[in-house]
Amino acid sequence: MPFTILLSSAGRRVSLLRSLRHAATAAGLDARVITCDLNWTAPAMHLADAGFIVPRCTDPGFAAEVTALCDSEHVDLVVPTIDTELPVWATLKPDLATMGTTVAVSSPEAIAVAGDKRLTNRHCAESAIPCPRQAPLADVQRDASGWRLPLIVKPAGGSSSVGLHRVTTWAALDAIPADPALVVEETAPGIEHTVDVFVDRDGYAHGPVVRRRLEVRAGEVSKAQVVRDDLLASLAVRTVEALPGAYGPMNVQIFSDGPRAAVIEINARFGGGCPLSFQAGGRHAEWLIREVARKEAPPAAPVIEYGLMMLRWDDEVFVRAD
Known part of the structure; x- marks a missing residue:
């Protein structure tokens, strides 16, 4: 069959x-x-x-x-x-x-960490992985001492940038209705990157591919470029390997300005830009299939094509409605 x-x-x-x-x-x-x-x-x-x-x-x-x-x-x-x-x-x-x-x-525990930005932030802090300072919205509205504008306000369980606000004034922060599901984060440094990895049955991450986001549309990457950044690759590997019961395709979102980096999100699934990683040599889907079908292990050091870009456009499929 x-x-x-x-x-x-x-x-x-x-x-x-x-x-x-x-x-x-x-x-x-x-x-x-x-x-x-x-x-x-x-x-x-x-x-x-x-x-x-x-x-x-x-x-x-x-x-x-x-x-x-x-x-x-x-x-x-x-x-x-x-x-x-x-x-x-x-x-x-x-x-x-x-x-x-x-x-x-992945395991329910790993999914819970990835699905809640409060748990993601705590996971990173406890694992000595750099991440932005974070607090509940109500706490920062009550006492903003020590915080600097601009700030990011977002739902703890949001995705695709839905409900995310970049706040540039204290008045704008105070005007946001109280909501226990909202968190405030300091603005992470630099440019957003996404790192795709494959986690095998033993919990080891393979083939990190670092993608620099060049353009995002409706919360999903539309233009990106594969770059070599060993710091971000190692951060992504550490982040997912520290999760309890991580397995399969995962990606980690990281802001970086070169010397500094901060992990902001974990996605316990294929990311929206994963086809670029596949094309660049991070054959995560193939490694997953080989492991399931034949119990084969991923290659020790895949060759990654740095500089490769992905430029997306819309396409159509035509079907008849019966």
Whole structure:
């Protein structure tokens, strides 16, 4: 039977779908990539080998539906794509393993740290990893002594820059309604970078690829360049290896001005710009597939093509509505 990969919450992740196909081919496998999503209008559904409608990942029926899907389609590997579905897949992971299905997801503990910016900040501080000073919004509004403008205010559980504000005046800070879910951070130095890594079954991170963000659209990178920065690569490796039960594709967001760096976020999944890392030599999808299909270990020192850029544009898929 073909090696079957399920791309969950496929949405607009056509580049990731194509990368998984390419990775399976590079691994020498006869493979099929299927998708699931809550809506048939998700573009990736129509470019996969098969697409399946499932409930929203927060729906109580999601777990039973995707478990049945993995069983009926003989899924070998599940690749989750959005933060809100990670806890569900982490809970399902042990039972799916008994069916022969591997889920590329970290432990519930690691997902909790990555999914809450307060826990991320604490994890970094306790692991001696540089990170911005952070506090609850109410605390800073009550006493701003020692803080310097501009400041970043954002939801502790947000993603894709949703709800993020750059505050440049004390009046603007005081005008933000009290919300225990909001945190304040000092502005991190320099330019934002994203580091993609693959974490194997033993918790070791491989092949860090540092991407400098050049342009972001709707919270997702649209232009980026692979750069050599050994400091940021090592910081990302330390960050994910210190997580309890990290596994699979992960990325770490870091601001850096050269001599200084600060980790701001961890994503316990493939990042939006992962196709650039694949193309540059960080074959994380291929290593994941090889580990699951053949128990092969990643190469010790992959060759990375520094300077490679990714420039994204919109594309279309045309389907008939019945």
